[in-house]
Amino acid sequence: MTQMPDTRTPLRIGTRGSALALAQAHETRDRLMAAHGLPAEAFVIVPIKTTGDRVQDRALSEIGGKGLFTREIEDALLSGEIDIAVHSMKDMPVAQPGGLLIDCYLPREDVRDAFVSPHVDGIADLPQGAVVGSSSLRRRAQLLSRRPDLHLVEFRGNVQTRLRKLADGVAVASFLAMAGLSRLGMVHVARSAVSPEDMLPAVAQGCIGVERRAADARAAMLLSAINHADSTLRVVAERAFLARLDGSCQTPIAGLAELQGDRLRLRGEILRPDGTEVIAGERVGPASDGAAMGDDLAAELRTRAPADFFDWS
Numbered sequence: 001m002t003q004m005p006d007t008r009t010p011l012r013i014g015t016r017g018s019a020l021a022l023a024q025a026h027e028t029r030d031r032l033m034a035a036h037g038l039p040a041e042a043f044v045i046v047p048i049k050t051t052g053d054r055v056q057d058r059a060l061s062e063i064g065g066k067g068l069f070t071r072e073i074e075d076a077l078l079s080g081e082i083d084i085a086v087h088s089m090k091d092m093p094v095a096q097p098g099g100l101l102i103d104c105y106l107p108r109e110d111v112r113d114a115f116v117s118p119h120v121d122g123i124a125d126l127p128q129g130a131v132v133g134s135s136s137l138r139r140r141a142q143l144l145s146r147r148p149d150l151h152l153v154e155f156r157g158n159v160q161t162r163l164r165k166l167a168d169g170v171a172v173a174s175f176l177a178m179a180g181l182s183r184l185g186m187v188h189v190a191r192s193a194v195s196p197e198d199m200l201p202a203v204a205q206g207c208i209g210v211e212r213r214a215a216d217a218r219a220a221m222l223l224s225a226i227n228h229a230d231s232t233l234r235v236v237a238e239r240a241f242l243a244r245l246d247g248s249c250q251t252p253i254a255g256l257a258e259l260q261g262d263r264l265r266l267r268g269e270i271l272r273p274d275g276t277e278v279i280a281g282e283r284v285g286p287a288s289d290g291a292a293m294g295d296d297l298a299a300e301l302r303t304r305a306p307a308d309f310f311d312w313s
Ligand SMILES: NCc1[nH]cc(CCC(=O)O)c1CC(=O)O
Pocket: 088, 089, 090, 091, 175, 176, 177, 179, 180, 204, 205, 206, 207, 208
């Protein structure tokens, strides 16, 4: 039985229901409409609630980390309830379930973290001993490595919730991804953008990826027209780096690949959660070698890490 691309049945686009997720789904739909000259009616956006959306009171790392925002959406792909799924690649496990794949990445947004504070301009301006809100293992560890004097408190919820906590004085500053703020039209919420030299972003931060059933020829055809080659090269390198380190979701990991002409520069680091140790390295090579570079850099950092580095229990 051959599968002919069907252009009459609307393509069902699965997404989380958050404002950011919906904005990402709409961006994907708009790019598909433009690339194929299709009307909005050719698509249906299907919001799906995930475990990660339901749990608001605990650190994500405590309840299982990556995968919490994707499992239900991947189940819907596998069962045929949706045809494609739009994800923040930062939240995606390195491997997809059998039968699914991600080979479409949109042009990448700002990769940097945003420094958010009503009074303070940036990390260097934080008063001695200041209280900072973040539930991100990576941001907490990176911050403590530079500023061991700071006190970290858990901070979750949407942008409004965080701004209210800051206004209430729960913390003097917090961090978000510039990409999320930008996609929500809320860049003004950032007091400043943190340079990757000061805080290396999470692997794939700012990148939207679109997942599909491996055997779905129509989805493959539609998505191939909106894949962004540069984003793909970068995210493939970063995720190869992550894949070799991912044994423990308790290890803070950061990674960023940047294109310099036809060369790729990949930086990566792993940290102790309390920031007392940072192991960092980089690779520069042909852009087409990203996966090998990521794997190789991760192997180097693993070798340099002390025996107890990956064991926090
Ligand atoms: N961990 C949640 C998450 N996943 C992706 C983004 C932002 C958008 C992106 O990086 O693509 C965020 C929020 C944040 O870190 O502020």
